[in-house]
Amino acid sequence: MHILVTGGAGYVGSVSVERLVDAGHRVTVLDDLSKGHHGAVVEGATFVKGSFGDRELVDRLLRDGGIEVVLHCAARSLVGESMRDPGAYYATNVAGGLSLLQAMRETRVRRIVLSSTAAVYGVPESTPIREDAVLRPINPYGETKRAFEGAMAWFGRAYGLRSASLRYFNVAGASERNGEDHDP
Numbered sequence: 001m002h003i004l005v006t007g008g009a010g011y012v013g014s015v016s017v018e019r020l021v022d023a024g025h026r027v028t029v030l031d032d033l034s035k036g037h038h039g040a041v042v043e044g045a046t047f048v049k050g051s052f053g054d055r056e057l058v059d060r061l062l063r064d065g066g067i068e069v070v071l072h073c074a075a076r077s078l079v080g081e082s083m084r085d086p087g088a089y090y091a092t093n094v095a096g097g098l099s100l101l102q103a104m105r106e107t108r109v110r111r112i113v114l115s116s117t118a119a120v121y122g123v124p125e126s127t128p129i130r131e132d133a134v135l136r137p138i139n140p141y142g143e144t145k146r147a148f149e150g151a152m153a154w155f156g157r158a159y160g161l162r163s164a165s166l167r168y169f170n171v172a173g174a175s176e177r178n179g180e181d182h183d184p
């Protein structure tokens with residue numbers, strides 16, 4: 001399967017790319033290197049520098065590459081920064097994400113897995129948090145992830161997009177080659 005991994009030069013993305021390549025998949029990484037590292041992309045994957053919000057570029061990648069599924073790891077993802085600069089979070093995570101979904105619709109790529117976050121739940125009424133707990137984010141980071149999840153669901157209803165969201169908490173762990181390499 002040919003998979004487009006956005007943010008594939010970042011922490012979660014780079015380890016995912018390693019696993020996908022090991023499993024025999026063809027992988028194209030799209031990353032603007034705003035936070036990631038080119039050296040984190042394994043040799044077996046094709047690297048493209050650019051933004052998932054660049055409609056022309058993404059259209060071309062999806063159309064020409066025979067991509068069947070998108071693993072969407074790229075995002076702005078710092079809670080504190082999102083409180084100070086919500087506009088940047090809406091621009092990247094929501095507007096950029098919508099551009100990606102429109103490109104997928106246009107090119108008939110119908111499957112996406114989102115690297116979402118437990119921040120979509122906000123302060124839960126009970127723990128452990130059930131998957132179907134109410135979504136009540138308390139910062140723009142969580143809110144913009146929730147908005148994108150909503151867009152994916154409505155694209156599913158209207159255009160047949162199939163989507164899954166992985167709402168995880170703070171990630172730990174590494175492969176032998178890659179792990180967390182963040183500043184801060």
Ligand SMILES: NC(=O)c1ccc[n+]([C@@H]2O[C@H](COP(=O)([O-])OP(=O)(O)OC[C@H]3O[C@@H](n4cnc5c(N)ncnc54)[C@H](O)[C@@H]3O)[C@@H](O)[C@H]2O)c1
Nearest residue numbers: 007010011012031032034035036051052074075077170171
């Ligand atoms: N690390 C965690 O603990 C954690 C927890 C929950 C959810 N998440 C989510 O998982 C995803 C990956 O997290 P991470 O820790 O690997 O982050 P990361 O910053 O290491 O990786 C994100 C990658 O996306 C790239 N990127 C950012 N904006 C881009 C754009 N517009 N176009 C193309 N590439 C762009 C960055 O350069 C970076 O390589 C994020 O969406 C984050 O919200 C992470």
